[in-house]
Structures are given as C-alpha cells and as structure tokens.
Amino acid sequence: MSKITVVGAGKYGSTTVQRLAEADLVDEIVMTDIVEGLPQGLALDMNQSRSVERYRTKVVGTNDYGDAAGSDVVVITAGLPRKPGMSRMGLLEVNAKIVKQVTGEIAAGSPDAVLIVVTNPLDHMTTLAAEVSGFPKGRVMGQAGNLDTARFIHFISEKTGADILDVEALTLGSHGATMVPVPSQCRVGGRPLTEVLDGNEIEELVSRTRQGGAEIVGLLKTGSAYYAPSAAAAKMVRAVLEDSGEQMPVCAWTGGEYGISDVYLGVPAKVGAGGVTEIIEMDLTDDELAALGEAASAVKEKVDELHSLDLG
Ligand code: APR
Numbered sequence: 001m002s003k004i005t006v007v008g009a010g011k012y013g014s015t016t017v018q019r020l021a022e023a024d025l026v027d028e029i030v031m032t033d034i035v036e037g038l039p040q041g042l043a044l045d046m047n048q049s050r051s052v053e054r055y056r057t058k059v060v061g062t063n064d065y066g067d068a069a070g071s072d073v074v075v076i077t078a079g080l081p082r083k084p085g086m087s088r089m090g091l092l093e094v095n096a097k098i099v100k101q102v103t104g105e106i107a108a109g110s111p112d113a114v115l116i117v118v119t120n121p122l123d124h125m126t127t128l129a130a131e132v133s134g135f136p137k138g139r140v141m142g143q144a145g146n147l148d149t150a151r152f153i154h155f156i157s158e159k160t161g162a163d164i165l166d167v168e169a170l171t172l173g174s175h176g177a178t179m180v181p182v183p184s185q186c187r188v189g190g191r192p193l194t195e196v197l198d199g200n201e202i203e204e205l206v207s208r209t210r211q212g213g214a215e216i217v218g219l220l221k222t223g224s225a226y227y228a229p230s231a232a233a234a235k236m237v238r239a240v241l242e243d244s245g246e247q248m249p250v251c252a253w254t255g256g257e258y259g260i261s262d263v264y265l266g267v268p269a270k271v272g273a274g275g276v277t278e279i280i281e282m283d284l285t286d287d288e289l290a291a292l293g294e295a296a297s298a299v300k301e302k303v304d305e306l307h308s309l310d311l312g
Helices: 011-023 038-047 088-109 122-133 145-160 199-210 212-220 227-241 286-308
Strands: 004-007 028-032 058-062 073-076 114-117 140-142 171-173 179-181 246-255 261-272 275-279
Touching: 004 011, 004 088, 011 028, 011 038, 011 058, 011 227, 028 038, 038 058, 073 088, 073 227, 088 114, 088 122, 088 286, 114 122, 114 227, 122 140, 122 246, 122 261, 122 286, 140 261, 140 275, 145 171, 145 179, 145 199, 145 212, 145 227, 145 246, 145 261, 171 286, 179 199, 179 286, 199 212, 227 246, 227 261, 246 275, 261 286
Parallel strands: 004 028, 004 073, 028 058, 073 114, 114 140
Antiparallel strands: 140 246, 171 179, 171 261, 246 261, 261 275
C-alpha cells in the first residue's frame, strides 16, 4: 500500500489531505506541520468524519518527520501565503528557508518519493526542492497548471454559459505574471474557443486567469485560495499513485522541449509512478511559444536571485 505525506497542515495542506482521504485510495495519510497540535487536531477531526462520508483512510497528524519516512508521494505545502497586494515573488526568501528545511527532512526519510511542491513562488520553490533533495528531476514537480487551467475553464464557462464539464483549456508557463494561458488549445463543447469568443473577450479571460489567485487573496483579506488548489494537487497525487500516465500541465524540468531547457516551467506532461514520465510537445502558435520563452527567462532570472540568498 502506498504512503502519502502532506507537509503543512494549513489551509492548502489540510484540504488536500481531506480530498485524498475521502477518495479512499490508501490506508493512511501522514499530515505534518511545525505547529504542535495542529495536524493532530485536524487529523482527529477528519478521522471522525469517516463513518459519515463512508471512507476508511486514516489521517495521522504529527510534528515528527519520522512518521513520514518511507513515503511514496510527498506534497509540500509548508510556507506562508501572500497578503492582499503582494505578488507571489514577495514570498521568495521566507518560503525558500521553509522549503529548504522541509525538503531536507523529507529527502532523508523518503529517498524514493515523488515530490509535489505547491508552496509559492511555485516555479522557484520546485527548483529549490529539486536541488536540496538531489532527486532525479522527473521525481520533483510543481502544481500550478492544473489550478490555473481550472480557473481558466471556470471563467470560460461563466462567459460562454457552457457547461463547466464541456470546456477544455490549458495554461502553461510560470505560476505568476508570466503565466501562459493557451487559447489555441481551448475548446467549448468541442468548438475552438477562438470561434466562440472574439480576441478581446479571450484576452479579458486570460488576464483574469493570470490574476486568479490575487483576486481571491484580495477578497479573503487573510490567506489565499485552497479549494481549487487542493483539487489540483490531489489530481497529481492520484496520477502518481495510480501510475495513470494522465496528461496535465505540470511545473516540470525542461530538456529542450519548446526550445526551452534547464528550468522548471509549466508544460504539458504525462504523470505516473515516477513523477513526470514525459513532456508533451503540442502545436502552439508563435505568440504562445514566444510567451513560453519569456516565462522561462523570467523564472531563470529569479532562480539566479534565489541562488544569491543566504538560506541558512
Ligand atoms: N515546517 C512545517 N510546516 C510549516 C513550516 C515548517 N518549517 N513553516 C510553516 N509551516 C506551516 C504553517 O504552520 C502552516 O500551518 O505551513 C502551513 C501553511 O498554511 P497556511 O498559512 O494556511 O497557508 P496555505 O494557504 O496552506 O498555503 C501554503 O501554498 O498556495 C501556496 O502561497 C501559498 O505558499 C503558500 C502555501
């Protein structure tokens, strides 16, 4: 039986655990946090919901990384969320220290795990987790594309009135200012989005998608989004556990695809037992390709900044 650990029992981590527990895929899920009592209390509460929700997975809340040892999949959510008006990049230094520490602990106890990073700024924290763990790059990936795509789909469905389940969309690039929503790959009821909405209307949705996280942070006043994010992360965990090879946008290490290499960036990929098993090269328009190239450069620049920080 596979073992899942979620590091960080805050909003994102605990909701991810809840989704995975309710899916009843494994016997046990370990949830850990630096705050004493928090993961234990949440685990007890969740476990008491099992007879009502009809599932058997038990959640183990702990502050001890020993309980996470031997995990097959680890989701790293530890870190601060942003405040209204703040960009994800404003979290670079504070979250880098946390992700470095957490990754070191996890890599020592679970040397064969697939790591899924969700802490922001996402592309940079995924890079850091790969570097600190020393794991093969394919076994470390970040969650952003499933979330950004889900937001894009929601906005398209609202705008067109189409059933949410009849909309297909895709976003690539970074989880931030250089996010690349990809209208050429979007369909509404099987029809290309570009035939359903005009250029300005699409641009409006693209821009709202890029600001999707900030819009929610602004409304909440404290904390950031976690319902759609946890759904997006749980989807990746399931693909790994079930070795499904499902294709999804993932923050993955690039090796020349789309003319981009040596950077973690949102690209379409197949996800299975080993993490990212293949990056898929789709037919993108010249504009979309150029935007992806710009996103790669922007991430590389900030990774250089990350490398210049003293993380202790
Ligand atoms: N080790 C373990 N847990 C830690 C550590 C650490 N070193 N540092 C902080 N944490 C925990 C906090 O105690 C808190 O419970 O991480 C949790 C973060 O939870 P929230 O503040 O609720 O934040 P959340 O909404 O879950 O977001 C987590 O995901 O989307 C991103 O930008 C977001 O970086 C943020 C992360």
